[in-house]
Amino acid sequence: MxxxxxxxxxxxxxxxxVTPTWRVYEVEVDRGTTVLDALLxxxxxxxxxxxxxxxxxxxxxxxxxxxxxxxxxxxxxTRVLELNSKIIYVEPLSNYPIIRDLVTDFSELFSKERSVxxxxxxxxxxxxxxxxxxxxxxxxxxxxxxQFADCIECGLCSSxxxxxxxxxxxxxxxxxxxxxxxxxxxxxxxxxxxxxxxxSEHGCWRCHFAAACSxxxxxxxxxxxxxxxxxxxxxSTNIFKKSRKRIVExxxxxxxxxxxx
Amino acid sequence: xxxxxxxxxIFGWLKFRGYSIEKILYISQRVSGVGILVFLITHILNxxxxxxxxxxxxxxPGLIGKAILIILGVIVxxxxxxxxxxxxxxxxxxxxxxxxxVYPYxxxxxxxxxxxxxxLVTTVFVILMYFWTMVAxxxxxx
Amino acid sequence: xxxxxxxxxxxxTGFAILxxxxxxxxxxxxxxxxxxxxxxxxxxxxxxxxxxxxxxALNGLRVILVELMPGYRSGKIISYTLLILGVIxxxxxxxxxxxxxxxx
Numbered sequence: 001m002x003x004x005x006x007x008x009x010x011x012x013x014x015x016x017x018v019t020p021t022w023r024v025y026e027v028e029v030d031r032g033t034t035v036l037d038a039l040l041x042x043x044x045x046x047x048x049x050x051x052x053x054x055x056x057x058x059x060x061x062x063x064x065x066x067x068x069x070x071x072x073x074x075x076x077x078t079r080v081l082e083l084n085s086k087i088i089y090v091e092p093l094s095n096y097p098i099i100r101d102l103v104t105d106f107s108e109l110f111s112k113e114r115s116v117x118x119x120x121x122x123x124x125x126x127x128x129x130x131x132x133x134x135x136x137x138x139x140x141x142x143x144x145x146x147q148f149a150d151c152i153e154c155g156l157c158s159s160x161x162x163x164x165x166x167x168x169x170x171x172x173x174x175x176x177x178x179x180x181x182x183x184x185x186x187x188x189x190x191x192x193x194x195x196x197x198x199x200s201e202h203g204c205w206r207c208h209f210a211a212a213c214s215x216x217x218x219x220x221x222x223x224x225x226x227x228x229x230x231x232x233x234x235x236s237t238n239i240f241k242k243s244r245k246r247i248v249e250x251x252x253x254x255x256x257x258x259x260x261x
Numbered sequence: 262x263x264x265x266x267x268x269x270x271i272f273g274w275l276k277f278r279g280y281s282i283e284k285i286l287y288i289s290q291r292v293s294g295v296g297i298l299v300f301l302i303t304h305i306l307n308x309x310x311x312x313x314x315x316x317x318x319x320x321x322p323g324l325i326g327k328a329i330l331i332i333l334g335v336i337v338x339x340x341x342x343x344x345x346x347x348x349x350x351x352x353x354x355x356x357x358x359x360x361x362x363v364y365p366y367x368x369x370x371x372x373x374x375x376x377x378x379x380x381l382v383t384t385v386f387v388i389l390m391y392f393w394t395m396v397a398x399x400x401x402x403x
Numbered sequence: 404x405x406x407x408x409x410x411x412x413x414x415x416t417g418f419a420i421l422x423x424x425x426x427x428x429x430x431x432x433x434x435x436x437x438x439x440x441x442x443x444x445x446x447x448x449x450x451x452x453x454x455x456x457x458x459x460a461l462n463g464l465r466v467i468l469v470e471l472m473p474g475y476r477s478g479k480i481i482s483y484t485l486l487i488l489g490v491i492x493x494x495x496x497x498x499x500x501x502x503x504x505x506x507x
Contacts, residue, residue, distance in 0.1 A: 235411060
């Protein structure tokens with residue numbers, strides 16, 4: 001069952017053009033065609049100048065986030081006929097600088113991510129460089145951050161967040177989710193090192209639970225939840241000076257031999 | 262390579278299509294808060310200055326004053342009920358525990374206890390509105 | 404002050420306003436319950452109401468303005484301007500409260 005669907009695609013090249021234009025294409029789609037497939041078809045058959053960023057085509061790399069019919073979606077994860085509209089508007093993600101057509105610049109987001117130290121921080125430096133055993137985690141300790149570790153960094157949540165649309169310094173949901181994922185990890189004790197950035201004027205307290213991030217997340221990560229849990233964690237460690245988190249110790253197992261070249 | 266800024270600005274706050282009801286509540290909380298703030302400052306200055314100059318503490322308000330008070334009541338009731346819900350949510354009480362993200366994905370912030378709290382807030386708001394209309398009729402003398 | 408402390412005070416004052424604001428509204432509007440005004444704790448609760456409502460309202464305004472005008476310097480300017488505004492309103496309001504309840 002093939003149907004002709006109209007695509008209105010945002011075309012804009014900031015280095016040579018002043019204003020963006022909307023180009024209309026007609027594509028034949030069937031039940032399984034995703035928006036990314038249709039855009040690639042346009043690029044192959046009708047307009048080779050169309051710029052898109054994509055990589056895996058199966059919602060795991062997080063490159064092809066764009067505004068489809070006014071909402072942030074992954075192009076490879078959205079089937080055309082599922083949208084139930086005759087005309088499909090495709091725009092680049094809002095709240096990011098446009099490089100060309102549908103390609104947006106994430107460098108600011110990633111530098112914010114680097115500022116919250118998205119890696120495991122421990123006090124035992126000697127053990128980290130010369131490991132003698134391993135860190136064991138119970139299933140419930142794993143579950144406390146596993147959902148938030150599923151983030152593919154597609155940037156849809158940070159595009160949807162209403163605070164980001166005015167506040168360019170706000171850390172944005174993706175980064176705060178990352179900060180909670182590492183702070184909640186039982187191997188990590190680095191919340192104190194992340195606090196100066198997270199607990200600042202443009203940190204996690206600029207989230208007011210509009211939950212737009214959770215309503216666009218394509219991987220079930222639920223950033224709104226992790227940000228609220230992060231606020232709770234910060235309040236209990238910062239103000240009540242107690243943390244319910246137990247930091248795991250190294251457990252040396254006799255049958256495990258560690259050898260590093 | 263030139264790139265162009267594409268920030269939505271304040272209009273990003275007002276985009277509701279495709280997003281959940283929490284975004285509408287977030288904006289309503291802001292707007293009602295600013296409304297109460299404007300009333301608060303004018304109320305402090307107005308009552309204080311009238312009292313300091315004439316010695317009258319409280320005059321019965323005119324029709325416009327009564328209308329403002331009735332609208333203010335609605336705004337304050339909404340702001341407090343929604344504020345209680347938001348306080349609980351922001352300290353991680355209604356958002357649920359972390360779960361395994363298994364397809365089809367389920368967001369515990371957009372369902373479960375948090376949504377229940379929204380329905381509860383709406384119900385209490387409607388009940389209080391019923392009493393408030395009676396107060397309003399009494400105030401207007403109908 | 405850390406942002407988390409500011410916001411915790413914001414939420415605590417929110418609940419304090421619910422109580423003291425209800426006392427303020429009931430005592431000023433219901434004729435049958437006007438005896439509340441004669442109790443010695445009433446001026447104290449009104450002073451707390453004035454302080455908490457000013458903090459809650461002006462902190463809320465600060466949050467909105469900080470999101471609208473991001474930046475290190477503008478954040479400081481917003482905070483201190485609103486702090487001065489709050490102190491002026493608090494001094495004015497407590498002056499009115501003192502001359503109001505000082506007569507008795």
